[in-house]
Amino acid sequence: MQELDLRYPNCPVRNVLIRFSDKWSLLTLRNIERNGKMRYKEIGNAIPDISQKMLSSTLKHLEEDHLIVREAYAEIPPRVEYSLSEMGKSLMPVIQSLIDWSLAHFEEVTR
Amino acid sequence: MQELDLRYPNCPVRNVLIRFSDKWSLLTLRNIERNGKMRYKEIGNAIPDISQKMLSSTLKHLEEDHLIVREAYAEIPPRVEYSLSEMGKSLMPVIQSLIDWSLAHFEEVTR
DNA sequence: CTGTATCCGTCTAGATACTG
DNA sequence: CAGTATCTAGACGGATACAG
Numbered sequence: 389m390q391e392l393d394l395r396y397p398n399c400p401v402r403n404v405l406i407r408f409s410d411k412w413s414l415l416t417l418r419n420i421e422r423n424g425k426m427r428y429k430e431i432g433n434a435i436p437d438i439s440q441k442m443l444s445s446t447l448k449h450l451e452e453d454h455l456i457v458r459e460a461y462a463e464i465p466p467r468v469e470y471s472l473s474e475m476g477k478s479l480m481p482v483i484q485s486l487i488d489w490s491l492a493h494f495e496e497v498t499r
Numbered sequence: 500m501q502e503l504d505l506r507y508p509n510c511p512v513r514n515v516l517i518r519f520s521d522k523w524s525l526l527t528l529r530n531i532e533r534n535g536k537m538r539y540k541e542i543g544n545a546i547p548d549i550s551q552k553m554l555s556s557t558l559k560h561l562e563e564d565h566l567i568v569r570e571a572y573a574e575i576p577p578r579v580e581y582s583l584s585e586m587g588k589s590l591m592p593v594i595q596s597l598i599d600w601s602l603a604h605f606e607e608v609t610r
Numbered sequence: 611c612t613g614t615a616t617c618c619g620t621c622t623a624g625a626t627a628c629t630g
Numbered sequence: 631c632a633g634t635a636t637c638t639a640g641a642c643g644g645a646t647a648c649a650g
Contacts, residue, residue, distance in 0.1 A: 394529055394598075397548045402526065404601035404608050409520045411643080415513065418505055428612055437508050439644050444613060453608045465611040466650080475607055482593075482600045487505075489593045490515035496586055497515050497564045522623080539632050550624050555633060576631040577630085614649070621642070629634070 407453050412438055412446040414483055417472070420456060421480050425469045455479065518564050523549055523557040525594055528583070531567060532591050536580045566590065 393399055408414055412435070419434045420426050426434070432443050447470060450456045455476040461467040472480070490497075504510055519525055523546070530545045531537050537545070543554050558581060561567045566587035572578040583591070601608075 394526055395545055395547060400605035400609070401598050401601040404605045405525060405597065406522065407608065409522065411517065411520065414516060414520075415505055434506055436506060440613075441615095441645085442643060445643090454610065455608070460612090463611095464650095466613085468612060475604055478604070479600060482596045485593045485596055486516065487512050489590060490512040493586055493589070494511035494515045497518065497566070498511070499565070551633070552625090552635095553623060556623090571632090574631095575630095577633085579632060612650090614647100616647080617645090619642105619644090622640085624639090625637085627634100627636080630632090 407449065410446070412442055413450060414486075416443075416446050416450065417455065417476060417480070417483065418487075420470055420472055421477070425471045428468050428470070431470065450476075518560065521557070523553055524561060525597070527554075527557050527561065528566065528587060528591070528594065529598075531581055531583055532588075536582045539579050539581070542581065561587075 394401060396402075415435060415438075416431060419431055423430070423434070428443070428447070431447070432438060432440065435443070438446075447456065447458070451458050451470075454473055457471050457473050459469045459471075461469075505512060507513075526546060526549075527542060530542055534541070534545070539554070539558070542558070543549060543551065546554070549557075558567065558569070562569050562581075565584055568582050568584050570580045570582075572580075
């Protein structure tokens with residue numbers, strides 16, 4: 389296996405990490421994890437300060453990255469449910485450890 | 500303790516995570532961890548595609564967040580050494596688990 | 611309800627030149 | 631050597647209006 393060295397731009401680790409390195413991805417994943425299946429508007433309600441545009445964009449990216457699953461039902465009004473993929477679920481303990489660390493150290497970091 | 504709910508913009512966890520949610524922070528921390536004390540130029544060399552501006556900016560932020568320690572020596576030519584703080588060291592296992600996950604799943608994520 | 615389209619201001623990030 | 635200053639292009643992100 390080559391190009392695993394973090395120094396290089398095409399390092400796969402760098403190209404994975406960059407996908408969560410935005411304002412809303414971890415937060416969105418965390419909410420879907422907590423509530424199981426969630427509808428578009430439920431997620432929006434759970435993150436009061438996200439705009440529709442960023443919510444759509446974030447969900448689309450997470451789906452493209454195979455971290456969440458999108459199920460659309462052809463009803464009127466339409467219903468769309470988002471849930472974690474198996475891979476998404478496997479990421480959550482790692483995110484949880486990040487959250488735990490943040491909780492333990494935020495006073496020192498932001499001091 | 501209040502305002503620990505991830506939903507709110509002033510949640511401390513969100514305000515900690517946002518500090519690593521950029522292109523260079525984790526990469527810089529990882530390099531300093533691997534090599535112990537590093538000079539400005541050494542870090543730059545270890546990350547060939549970072550610009551001077553982004554390196555300066557990233558190092559400054561990491562120092563402000565108390566994750567790294569900056570030691571400047573009044574020599575000519577000047578010498579500045581960066582190393583992980585104790586808190587920075589405590590973050591590295593978490594980052595390592597992120598890297599491990601990325602390594603295990605990058606094919607599926609980027610597929 | 612679940613989005614998309616558009617506009618627009620701000621922030622990010624790189625290139626280059628320059629300083630102590 | 632270790633940065634800073636300036637400029638610029640593009641990405642990010644919010645508000646609003648609109649569509650299926």
